[in-house]
Structure formats: structure tokens, C-alpha cells
Amino acid sequence: MSTPYAKLPAWADYGLIPLLNLVVAFFVAGLVVLLVGESPFRAAAILIEGAFGRGQGIAYTLYYATTFIFTGLSVAVAVHCGLFNIGTEGQAYMGGLGVALTCLAFDSVLPWWLTFPLAILASAGVGALWALIPAYLQARRGSHIVITTIMFNFIAASIMVYLLVGPLKPLASQAPQTRLFLEGGQLPKLNWLIELFGGRVRSAPFNVSFLLALAMAFFMWVLVWRTRFGYEMRTYGFSPKAARYAGISETRIIILTMMISGAFAGMMALNPTMGDQHNVAIDFVGGAGFVGIAVALMGRSHPVGIVLAAILFGMLYQGGAELAFEMPAISRDMIVIIQGLVILFAGALEHMLRPQVQALFAVFSPRSVGIAAAAKDG
């Protein structure tokens, strides 16, 4: 007889276990650094110094975190419904199309605070539409959402490349990107916020979409835990059978959840385009959609966890850039390994350390793991 997963107090479930998994992931990453012939401790010091040491670093860390909050929320919402949306990358890429069309149309006539809401709607809308087809196919035709969303990532990439080397590119230019957005398509920076706390920022792309990201995290919390729809969604995620029995429409839940997930992903496009580069260029998402998977897993699909995990990954991205500068042997691809290890240990192997932790708890406080109660029953 195999033992079921051990019961643990909530703080261990949501705090200790993820933390331990993270430690294991970073330990293995440290081994890779050793293999390359550098000191893991010095690497970690440079990384943290680069990310939080100066105002400039903090601004960049938060800029990257903004992106990852959006993609993390996107993955997490779907997880609550039992769906694994691997298509966040493609949905974010297509969201860029919404941003591009809005900004190219309105940036010369409207101020940013009017373009921004329009761009939010457009990017979220396009992202949601891009998630709609896989959702429909999953709900009505039974095709596996993981496979269809992977396929849609590639299709999205093809479409965006086609548009960016063709119709969206200014005639005179060779580079596969749209023209620069004018004043009306540029988001104001938030760097003054960091300067308020005494940090010094020369120039960093930290912008108002960070606030949008925080608002969306709050929105997600309300949606999932404080609405009827969220309840239905979680019910379906726990047990599709129970949801069906309770009269919850499977199609409606899957399609709406995936569209919300796609909308979060689409909004991610605002940050690097309107907030930083002021154009939409080829491959601007750059794997952020996949980072979202790691962020959602680490954040346990809870908005607070996601924001914290996104800041951690923002730190890795910003600190990683500094690290590549200080230690030429370690390029930014180190982050890809760390990301993979986090996904492995916090995701696929999340229960690996559970028996040991439970044994430890059983020694010190049998009551907390339900052993005392079981003994009485037996």
C-alpha cells in the first residue's frame, strides 16, 4: 500500500515546502556554477548586489517583475481551473499586436492616459482571443489544451514575424519592428517612486504598467476567491466530475478561464513595448511566457506568491545581467537553467521532500500532522 501525501500545517505547506524546493533548485544551480569554474557564493553576491544594490538595479528588477507578474497570473488562473496554459508566450506575443495597432492609430492624436486604457483593452482582447480557440477546442472537441497552446505559440510567432517584416514595418526601414511610438504611445516612468525612497535612478524602464500588474493581481484574488465564477472555476479544477454534477457548465468555465488567462498574458505586452522600447519588435516576449510557468508554480498560484516570485525572477534577470558582466563565463542563459530547476523542483518534484518534512514534524509535534488523531482512531 502506498502512503498518501502527508498532511502538514498550512504554513509548512505554503511557506516551508516551497522554500525548501527553492533551496534545492539554487543548490543545483550552484553546482552548475562550480562546473563552469566560478564560485557560487561570489556569483550569488554579485547577483543580489546587481539587483538590489542601487536604485538603478531596483528599478530594473521591478521592470522585469512587472512582465512576470502578468505572465505568472496568466498561468496561475488557468491552473486553478485545472488547465495548463503553456500558450502564455504566444498570447503575450499576440497581445503585442493589440498594442501596436492601438499605438500606431492613436499615438499622434491622444495623450498617453487615453491611449493606455485603449491599449490595455486591445492587448487583453487579442490575448484573450488567441486563447479562445484552444479553449474552445479543449471544451468542445476534446483536444488537449497543452498541445494546442504549444501549436498556437508557434502559429503566433509565424503571424507576428509575417506582420513585422511586412505590413507593420515602416517602408523605409529594414528592421523587423514597427515605427517608434510618439509621445501618446509612451508610458510615464515610475522611477521617481524609487527616488522617493532615496535610491538613485539614471534611466530605467520601470513604468506605470507595474501598477496595472498589481491591480491585476488584486483583481485575480477577487475573481478566484471572492466571486461565484471563481468558486465554480476552482470546483472544476479540483474535480471536473463534481462540477458537472453541480450543474456547472464545463464549456463556459474552460472558455472564460482561458480567455482571462489570455487577457493577462496579452497585457504583458504593454510593459516592454509602450513602457520601454516604444515599438513592437520581433520576439519582444523573449520567453517571459515560460517564466510565467515558474512564477506561478513558485507562487503557488496565489497573487501574493506570484508577485513575490515575479520579483525574485526580476532579480534573477537584472542580477543576471550584472553577473554576465562580472563573470564572462556565466551569461544570462544561467537564468534559463535556474528557471528550469525551479520548475523542476517547485513544480514536478514538489512532493519530493514532503515525506522527510513530515517525519520531522512527526518527531517534534505529532499533533500537527494528524498522527495523534489517527492513533486514537486506530
Next chain:
Amino acid sequence: MDIFDASLQVLNSTIRLSVPLLLACLAGLYSERSGIFDIGLEGKMLAGAFAGAAAAAVFHSALIGIGMAILISVGFALVHGFASITHRGNQIVSGVAINFIAAGSTIILGQAWFQQGGRTPALGAGERFSSITLPGADAVRDVPVLGSLYSGLLSGHSVLVYLAFAMVPVTWWVLYRTRFGLRLRAVGENPAAVDTAGISVTWLRYRALICTGVLTGIAGAYLSMAQNGGFVKDMTAGKGYIALAALIFAKWKPVNAMFACLLFGFLDALSIRLQGTPLPLVGKVSVQFMQALPYVLTVVLLAGFIGKAIPPKAGGVPYVKER
């Protein structure tokens, strides 16, 4: 004759381009038929390609290279098994993780060991699989049609190409004519039944994953040691995912898999060939359209509009003995 030569060229590159797909696709077949989803084909192939090219360059031997490719690739497959079989983790998540770890570590280690921007040193003659000429190919070259088909299409590939196509009947035989194959298919459909018969589900699935690792290793070695003379970063470029698409397209059957991979390889070859040349009737076809076609076809198939693709029933579900 001109059109004949041109189409011969396209078919020739179809074969070359479909070989990595075919090997990866058959690899995925073993694992998915045993009930383990494997999104990590891409990563295992990439790791194999790097390990193969790196070992071949260091030890100056193609055989050591491919051995290393298989070893590393099997290692990654076992990590996948450890996560998804032993610890009953999410198979998709584990596959995604493997893809990232492979993508990152090949670049980091490649840069640290060879200092060529993530490349491995160019492989010399004995360090890679060069093309072999089939017996009599030169003699019949001048025979019209059949002769050039034999010498231009069938002959002149590396040994791995022939191996890949030989793996199709071998896989068919293993799957449908051996005890292991029967059990493999059964464990993918109903692991509880296999368990009841006293056969270890865990060990069976691990063996399936080892087969997967071996084949993805060869696929990677083909990329870096036969098709190209060295490893370039991210050289699989989504081929693992196309192989996954081909596997679904083939409805998890080996012979179908060959045709699916040839079809996707043909689309790839055609898009390279047609770059910028207008076609009669339709005009210029954009490269992006051709590149997206395999994915679109797979989605359409998955949706059940052209036949229904039914995956192995126990796929993606970790097996839990009765508690």
C-alpha cells in the same frame, strides 16, 4: 529534366529534414504509449546534440560522441521518470523544466568549455557521420530516372538516416510483436490491469523512458554530428515540438509516424525551396505560412476535423497503487 532535378533535390532535403523529426517522434512514441507525456523531447534532443558534438570534438571519435549523446539524453529521460513516475509529479511541468535546463546548460557549458559563443569546435572527418554511398550508386548514376533516384535520393546519406528509417519497422515489431511491447501499450491504457498481472508499472515505464532517451540522443547526434559539423546553440529550434505534433498526427502509430514526419519534413524542404519564388495560381507563398502549416494541420487534426486522434488513455496520469 529540370523539374525532375529540382523535385529530386526537394525530396532529398525532405529526407534529411525529416530524420531528426522521425527519431524524436519514435522516441515520444515509446514514452507516450507507456502513459508518460513527454514535452521534453526538444530538451533531450538538444542535450544529446551538445553532448555528442562536445564528446566527438574532445575524443576525436564519432562513436564516443553518439554514445555520450545517448548517455546524456537517457540521463534527462531518467530525471523525467524520477519526477513523473517515482514522485508522481506533473509530467508536463517536468517536461517543460527539462527543456529549460537543457537550453540553458548547453549554452553555459558550451561557452565555458570551448569559448566559441556556445558552439562546439567544428568536427573533422572521423569525428562526424559522413555520408555513405550505397553499393553501385555511382555505376547507375547515368541510368535515367531510376538510376538518379537510387544515387541521388536513396544513396549518399549518413548511416544515421538509414538507422532512423530502420527504426520504424523495429519499433512496429517491438510494439506489436513482443511481450514488452504488449505490456508497454497496456500500461499506457490501463496500468492497474498491468499491475494486477504482477508486472511493475514503474519499471515498465522507466524502460519506456530509456528507449525515449536513446532515440532522442540519436536524434540530437544526427543534428550536430551528421546534418551539421558541430553544435550551435538552440539548434533543435522547435523540432522536438514538431515531432510531438507529428506523433499526434500519426495517432501514436510507428508507420504513420514515418509518413507524418516525411510530410512535415517535406513542408519544411518546400518552404526553403520556394523562398521568394512565385507559384502558379496562388502567387508568392510567405515563408511564415509554410512554417506554420505543420502546427495548423496538427491543431485541425486534434480538433477532430480530419479523423480523430485519441491519445493513450492513461497518458499524463501518474499511477497510484490502491491505498
